[in-house]
Amino acid sequence: xxxxxxxxxxxxxxxxxxxxxxxxxxxxxxxxxxxxxxxxxxxxxxxxxxxxxxxxxxxxxxxxxxxxxxxxxxxxxxxxxxxxxxxxxxxxxxxxxxxxxxxxxxxxxxxxxxxxxxxxxxxxxxxxx
Numbered sequence: 001x002x003x004x005x006x007x008x009x010x011x012x013x014x015x016x017x018x019x020x021x022x023x024x025x026x027x028x029x030x031x032x033x034x035x036x037x038x039x040x041x042x043x044x045x046x047x048x049x050x051x052x053x054x055x056x057x058x059x060x061x062x063x064x065x066x067x068x069x070x071x072x073x074x075x076x077x078x079x080x081x082x083x084x085x086x087x088x089x090x091x092x093x094x095x096x097x098x099x100x101x102x103x104x105x106x107x108x109x110x111x112x113x114x115x116x117x118x119x120x121x122x123x124x125x126x127x128x129x
Contacts, residue, residue: 019064023047023077029089035076036109043129044074046090047120048102051081056101059120063103066122072129073105105129 026032026046035044047063050056067075080087080100091098094106099116105128106112113128115121 019067020070021064021067021075022070023075026076026078026086027083029086031076032086032089032093035074035106038074039106040108042074043072044076044106045125046076046078046102046104046106048078048080048087048090048098048100048104050100051079053100055117059101059117063120063122069122069126069129 024031026035035046038044047060049060078086078090087098090096090104094104094111094114096102096104096111096114099114101120102114102116103120103125104111104114105125113125115124
């Protein structure tokens with residue numbers, strides 16, 4: 001494995017990686033209605049990822065490495081290149097400015113926390129639950 005693969009990871013698909021996160025792929029806009037409804041009982045996170053961006057890949061890998069909240073949140077993964085329409089709907093619905101990479105915490109149907117780039121931190125997220 002090359003130095004860059006060690007640093008940034010070598011898979012853009014979290015299902016193909018050795019992730020501790022049980023990602024739910026966010027593939028259609030209708031899932032946002034489900035996410036909002038489910039967030040009334042259990043918080044959800046959305047990780048917006050650009051598969052062409054090394055910064056996004058690094059943030060994703062670091063987040064996955066430090067993540068230990070599987071039983072406390074539902075984790076949704078959005079591939080921005082495949083589903084920009086969903087990203088636009090997220091920005092509109094939750095009143096957040098689009099960033100990549102970006103992490104949002106949804107509780108009781110509202111975005112209560114959003115961060116991007118190097119501010120994405122699983123430990124910080126834990127403190128917001």
